[in-house]
Amino acid sequence: MRWQDVLADPSLQNLPYKIELNEKGVIEMSPASFSHSRLQAKIAVQLSLQLGGEVFTELAIQTSQGVRVPDVAWGSESYTLMHQAELWASSAPELCIEILSPSNTAKDMLERVELFLQAGAIEVWLVEENGTVSQYDSTGQITTSRFAANLTSLLCQPLTLTHDP
Template identity: 35%
Template sequence: MDWDHVWTDALLSDLPFKVELDQWGQIVMNPMKVRHVLMRNIISDQLKQVIAGYGKTLQCLPVMTPENVKMPDVVWFSPERYEQMMHSEISPIMPEVCVEVLAPGENVERLLHKKDLYLRGGAVEFWLCDDTGKLSFYDDLDVLEYSRLIPAFPHRVEPD
């Protein structure tokens, strides 16, 4: 299956799942719980505050990876990269920052695999939020003590 079929299929459009494609074109769906959505929104909102209007913060944006289409929970684009992708159905340009929130049914190894895909595809950093709200930051070489792109971003987020 390809992405055109996924996003135009009426049966898939209203599912309460994050829908992605694996390397074989098979649909991968992850159920969303309220806490996952809250954490995603909090990260997005805090990121918007910290960057103070520079670039764009988006949620669940389809991006083309070396494997297939994935949808990071939150992404941040510089204005330059945003301009290059804003008219695309699937972003051919990887955002500088890709964030994944650990969801029910997901394991850390799978998200670290996605980290590798995002970084190989051109992301500068990958952030992983665990189920307690603690964030880990990565670049293509190692685990980072903090985000080098957005150093003011907190190491923990909490739902209101």
């Protein structure tokens, strides 16, 4: 299966989870939890406010191992102009972010980091639901990002629910 086949398949429209294609063209599905989706949105908002440019959620990116979909990504205006006519991105934007789930293994996540970097990302961030952020570039794990975005204030905020009387 190719990505254009996935996009054209009516049975795969409006799924409540993201799908990816592995290197063999097989669909891999990964449902997101409520807290995962919430954190994804908060990160997207903060990147937009702090960096400008374009923020993407669930951006389909062609990698050497098939189409992969980071939870959040950030791209410059030039990246967006270069890719805006594509059905899926032929290269990764400058920053790709994955929110870790309990089912993720360290090996799998480090493989994803490498795939996004090989596809053109400058940095890849791995975000744990407890607020820990690990940042990587082509040299490995780094302590200081090139991107002036601070996510620490939003990551540890508890969920507050209100209801109408």
